[in-house]
Amino acid sequence: MYRCKECNAEFKIKPDYCDCGNDTFDYIEEKHPITLEDKSEIVSRVFFAICLLIAIGVWFIPMGKKTSEHKQVTKTKPVAAIPNINKIWDDTPIYQPKPEQPARTEPIILTPTKPVQKKNIINQPVQTKPSETPTPKPKPAPAKPVVTPKPVTKSEPIVKLEPAKPVYNPNSPAMIDYKTKLRAKLFSKFAVGSIQGSGSCSISFSVDKSGKLINRKFVHESDNKSLNDTVYYMLMSVPYFTAPPAEYNGETIRMNFSINNGNYEISIN
Secondary structure, three states: OEEEOOOOOEEOOOOOOOOOOOOOEEEOOOOOOOOHHHHHHHHHHHHHHHHHHHHHHHOOOOOOOOOOOOOOOOOOOOOOOOOOHHHHOOOOOOOOOOOOOOOOOOOOOOOOOOOOOOOOOOOOOOOOOOOOOOOOOOOOOOOOOOOOOOOOOOOOOOOOOOOOOOOOOOOOHHHHHHHHHHHHHHHOOOOHHHOOOEEEEEEEEEEOOOOEEEEEEEEEOOOOHHHHHHHHHHHHHOOEOOOOOOOOOOOOEEEEEEEEOOEEEEEEO
């Protein structure tokens, strides 16, 4: 079988050209269906393999060893001799408790005891031996002088003086160079060939510290719709530019467009 690489049409014989005009083909081997004879041959081979595996497995089955049976011989213990009953018999009388004695009925006489007087140990003076010397009392420690805390005066916060920002000058060399490069970047997205007729318009925008164009809008729109669409596409195609100079403080930048039948003039200020 041959299959076309373009339209995947199949041919039994390789033609020179396909109906689609292609002359390259892929060769595909034909798959023959399995007949009944092939199925029976496969089944017979599988059955023969199973029988062969069973025949080999018989040799690996462990055979149990025959254990000889031994007759258990039970040995009978000899019967002990019966002892004489006269040696076991005890003729001692049964224990009987003694009779209880009657309780005494004589009265119990209690003798009064004299009360013991306690000595007043607290009020008696302490007698010191002549050899012992009285211990001197410790002198009181001198009083510490009282220190009056000084009133805390709040220090005035330190005010950091920021350096004065440079004054913006639209005609400085740094700003003129920056605006020239920005005008070239915007002009690269300005499709002059898509404008038909003549007209003029103006746009304005600002640039933040990171170089992003913000506050983009039309100051003056033209009656020529193709000019307005081209300027709008140009302005949306450049959302970011390089960071402006340090003296630039977000002032508005204005661009003017003037088209007259293919002749154009673009200014930035």
